Amino acid sequence: MADPVTEMGGASAPLSSFELPAEARDWFAMLKPRVITLVVFTGFVGLLLAPGPLHPVLALAAVLCIAVGAGAAGTINMWYDRDIDAVMRRTASRPIPAGRIRAGEALGFGVTLGIASVIVMGLATNAVAAGLLALSILFYVFVYTVWLKRRTPQNIVIGGAAGAFPPMIGWAAVTGTVDVMPLLMFAIVFFWTPPHFWALSLYASEDYERAGVPMLPVISGARATRLQVVYYTVALVLASLLPWMLGYAGPVYGVSAAGLGAWFLIASLRVLWDRQDAAGVSLTRDAPARWAFRVSLVYLFALFTMLALDHVLPVPHLG
């Protein structure tokens, strides 16, 4: 018979919580709804930018599948990481470590949603979109969560690719292929992920250290992390300008990408130039890193919004 404490992810739980089914909001929280928001939005923009028609019902089904697929990956991630979630302040109240959802049930929930999302995507659109969705889920679970997250400080860099798939999936849902533009959108999200997460990990490094997760600030120190934030932001800004420079987006996007990129770069430089001790540890309670984290979120939403607006506005492109 399974040990209930192990089953619950090592966290002690009151008897009533253990014996009784969890509330719907806990199941919803398992899907990581905030991550889904981002994934759905970038996926929708990929779908919008793709050439060719897609019936609104099928488009809605495709976006729904992207959301559910991301939720499935997030759920399986929470199942696998239940031991480290329990010792991190930021994640200790998640449903599994807090003892409100059984680990086995969460795994079943995540796997079911993942398989269902891929099947429905295949039925509603095409095999390429379904294949990419399956690949993104498997990549997040096996490459990021199982393989990289606990082994290397580059976990976010490589694993971040999983979050970059949605615009490509949206595009493939319409066209059945992968072109240059979806690859550019992939690159934007790919280069955005490291500065976004490292800004967060600068002020949550104690949590990661306690959990034994080799985040960059834990392994290489705060100073090296600050530099990496700037390097990746520069790479991101260059990547964000490519759709305009290659003629896939117009001046509305080009100007916006330059302005937003400058804003994010200023935020990153503030992280680099934060008042710090000899080891690079902040003397300002990481106020610039907290600000950069918020800026990064607004940046990506604004950048993809401008990409969509540029597409629908009647302004000629370079290409």
Added chain:
Amino acid sequence: MDEFPPPLSPVEATELRRRQRGKNIALLVVLIALAALFYAISMVRFKVS
């Protein structure tokens, strides 16, 4: 061998039934939504082809 779990108190039993009812309703809603989604996808697919 297997041990029986301790019996639930009346309060826990009521809470268990309430939550199970909630779970069943949620499952019903999901199934209806899935049926509607499959129906809509099929109709559109037939129309397109």
